[in-house]
Amino acid sequence: MTDEEIMEKLRTIVSIGDSKKKYTRYEKFGQGASGTVFTDTDVALGQEVAIKEINLQKQPKKELIINEILVMKEFKTPNIVNFLDSYVVRDELFVVIKYLAGGSLTDVVTETCMNEAQIAAVGRECLQALEFLHVYQVIHRDIKSDNVLLGMEGSVKLIDFGFCAQITPEQSKRSTMVETPYWMAPEVVTQKAYSPKVDIRSLGIMAIEMVEEGRSLCLSENPLRALYLIHPFLKLAKPFSSLTPLIMAAKEEMKSHC
CATH class of the missing domain: 1.10.510.10 (Transferase(Phosphotransferase) domain 1)
Structure with missing residues (x-):
């Protein structure tokens, strides 16, 4: 897939809007190969969340990110991480999951x-x-x-x-x-x-x-x-x-x- 096709596909599977308008505290929790992880609180859900911020321009295999979001959205079971939401803002992808403090x-x-x-x-x-x-x-x-x-x-x-x-x-x-x-x-x-x-x-x-x-x-x-x-x-x-x-x-x- 071309970068344009990947971005078009991502926009069909993520939520509309800007995650930073919903999550405002953004405390840095960790740094991985694909992006930075922050913690925040989802007031509506009443739970702490982890937010992975991914710079799409720096990802060599962007189609893998699409695959990850689709799997987490589709398959729900207690032993798979709780996917909550995702957003694309310009070249940044934000993936929101339930925070696991361990x-x-x-x-x-x-x-x-x-x-x-x-x-x-x-x-x-x-x-x-x-x-x-x-x-x-x-x-x-x-x-x-x-x-x-x-x-x-x-x-x-x-x-x-x-x-x-x-x-x-x-x-x-x-x-x-x-x-x-x-x-x-x-x-x-x-x-x-x-x-x-x-x-x-x-x-x-x-x-x-x-x-x-x-x-x-x-x-x-x-x-x-x-x-x-x-x-x-x-x-x-x-x-x-x-x-x-x-x-x-x-x-x-x-x-x-x-």
Whole structure:
């Protein structure tokens, strides 16, 4: 798609108006590769929100942004981030989602040590999100700790649907290489035909990431064996409120680095 076609398509799926007239506080929360994240309060909804501001001119693959908005708008389930609204103002795209104060799973795996039951709790919640997506023949294709957000009460939600792909009865498998390499299944790396099962492989690697406290992954015999063992392992899962102490500990550790 050309830039003009992308902008035209975006304008058909976003809300009319300027988000800065509705959200005025705009406190900076974080900075990602695709844009800046702010927090604010939606008075009408009575809840805190996160607003991702994306400069469209700086995005090399703008069509992925369209894909992300469409997936978040269409698919609603407790384990997928709550999409609230989106706006385009000149060359800026504003995506509004429910704010999750726990931050990303990456913060927890790098700053704390998770026990087996807590790892199983995260795995169980992510599997519920993937089960929902896979029923609708949607492959996430980028499962990793960066793309899992946590609520302070321990809720677990998938984010970042830019790499999602839909398969159809006529095209039951995909063959494009788009995921983050360390989490990819072999068939994705070699660009062979693959199915939604690649998300389960990536989730297995993410489980190893949690065990190894975010350290580099070794794609060898042990990770593959762990992949086969992951479903019985989920029976160990604690309630996800058990994640709250880890989130608090991770935030304290991150403050000490400043």
